[in-house]
Amino acid sequence: MQVTPTLNEGLKRAFTVVVPSADLQARRAARLAEVARTIKLPGFRPGKVPASLVKQRHGAAVNAELMEEVVNDTVGKLLQEQDVRPAMQPKVELVSAPDSDGDLEFKIEVEVLPEIAVPDLSGLKLTRLTSKVDEEVVNKALADLARRSRKFDAIEEDRAAVKGDVVCVDFVGKHDGTPFDGGTAEDVNVEIGGEGFIPGFAEQMEGMKAGEERVINVTFPEDYQAEELAGKAVTFDIKAKSLKKPVDPEINDDLAKDIGLESIEQIRSLITEQAEGEYKQLSRLRIKRELLDALSEKTDFEAPQSMVDAEFGQIWTRVEQDREAGRMDEEDAGKDEETLRADYRRIAERRVKLGLLLAEIGRKQEIQVSREELLGAMQQEAQRYPGQEKMVFEFFSKNPQAVEGLRGPILENKVVDYLIELADVTEKEVTPEELAEIPPAEL
Structure with a gap:
């Protein structure tokens, strides 16, 4: 193997490598002999297939495999001999890759890791920020848990929905008058002023009564997950079926037992x-x-x-x-x-x-x-x-x-x-x- 350095600038290194034809032919012959011992062809006993026929049928594949192996082995050996610690995978460019006779020549470009002097770390001063879990944090989490465990009682009186009420609705979403995929649902509980829906959806149901129908206009957010709807103005045909009021459970042992504790x-x-x-x-x-x-x-x-x-x-x-x-x-x-x-x-x-x-x-x-x-x-x-x-x-x-x-x-x-x-x-x-x-x- 002949190695010629062609670049040594900053962290960049480059080499031209030539592997002699004699070395390649020896390895090629050994590999073809190995294939000949295992190949099975009609009319020939195992291990008795003529070398010329083995080369004719498998020479190209063996040579391609050999070139890759030689390049990889050579690059690894070169980096070790040159004491090069690569920052990233070296770039290899083939100049000549012979099918039979001739030298293998390729170029290697590699960026090396810099010499790193570990700085003096004595006197290093740091601040560890800490915080205590106070009653307010725990109580807020308990309130959130109770809210997620809430039940809904039917509103029997004949009145319009107000903020905090839950309206059970059927709806059909339309874009340019045509229903779109995923925009139709039945028996959906929508809290007036609540979260979980696109802006303007729940808010426009305020004032609806059970049995009332309404068409509302909303615009999907620009970052909406369904790209075909992101930023689009659409309508929803809403049918209110019933009104409910949320009832948060008391924060006691019964709540704990309801969730398995x-x-x-x-x-x-x-x-x-x-x-x-x-x-x-x-x-x-x-x-x-x-x-x-x-x-x-x-x-x-x-x-x-x-x-x-x-x-x-x-x-x-x-x-x-x-x-x-x-x-x-x-x-x-x-x-x-x-x-x-x-x-x-x-x-x-x-x-x-x-x-x-x-x-x-x-x-x-x-x-x-x-x-x-x-x-x-x-x-x-x-x-x-x-x-x-x-x-x-x-x-x-x-x-x-x-x-x-x-x-x-x-x-x-x-x-x-x-x-x-x-x-x-x-x-x-x-x-x-x-x-x-x-x-x-x-x-």
Whole structure:
């Protein structure tokens, strides 16, 4: 194998590689001999098929397989010999791939990982925000639970529906006078002033009486999930069948038993436990964000542009999806395309640098991801696809890159835990609202 370096600029490396014809012919002959021992053809005993016939029938397939194998083996060996740590998969361009005689020649382009000097982490100061679950939070959750468990009593008096009443209706939705798919239903309970329907739908039923019919006009939101209806103005033919009034159950042990628990105190305990878990998650997110901000100020190395490009591509795909669905925040919506791209590219570069720095700290501190941790992550992923768990595990068994995609976040969190333990952490109690505040976008 003859290797000629052709580029050494910043983090970019390039090589031209030539594999001699003699090496290729030896490997090609060995592979054809292996095929000859196993091939079965009418009129020939196993292992006695003439070499010329084996080559005629299988030479092209063997050669294509051989070229791929030689390139992969050679690239791996070259990276090891040159002590190159690739940032992304190397790009390979074939110059000549002989069918029989001749040298194999190809070019390799690769971007290497930068030398990362771990900054001095002594004196790192962080603040852990905490919040207590107070009675108001628990009582609000209990009230919400009671509201979801409400029953409805019929309104016998002859009167029009007012806010808070529930109207049982049949309806037919139409666009340009023609009923549309999914727009027809019967015996639907609609709370006047309640949630769960498109804006203007429930509100226009106020004042209806049982037996009354009405046509209402509404416009679907721009981000409505059914694209054929998003932003469209439609009508609904409404027929009110009966009026009901919601009755919230009392918050006592009977409510607990209705949902399969023993007592209201058990519900209180579960609500408190769930809220405490949510607060802990928020607290960790906030201190992790503060840690990453501090580390970002200490990063002093060049980010591989191929990694930045890949990260930016993922971010920009989500930005475009949000833009099409009308979910962009006001600040981003007011920016021109060039400014928006530049902002999110800075975010991509920051993420890449922080990821590389955390990985380097993990490597130097010998922080490992255990097999049990990986299996746990696979199980969590499999649970997202009920009934297809076996297929998910088979996917991971056949795709090492997918497994590495699970390993990365686990390792990152373990390194973050290590750094938080290392830091001087001050606890500060805040309100739940302050704890849940989202810091400004990372730029």
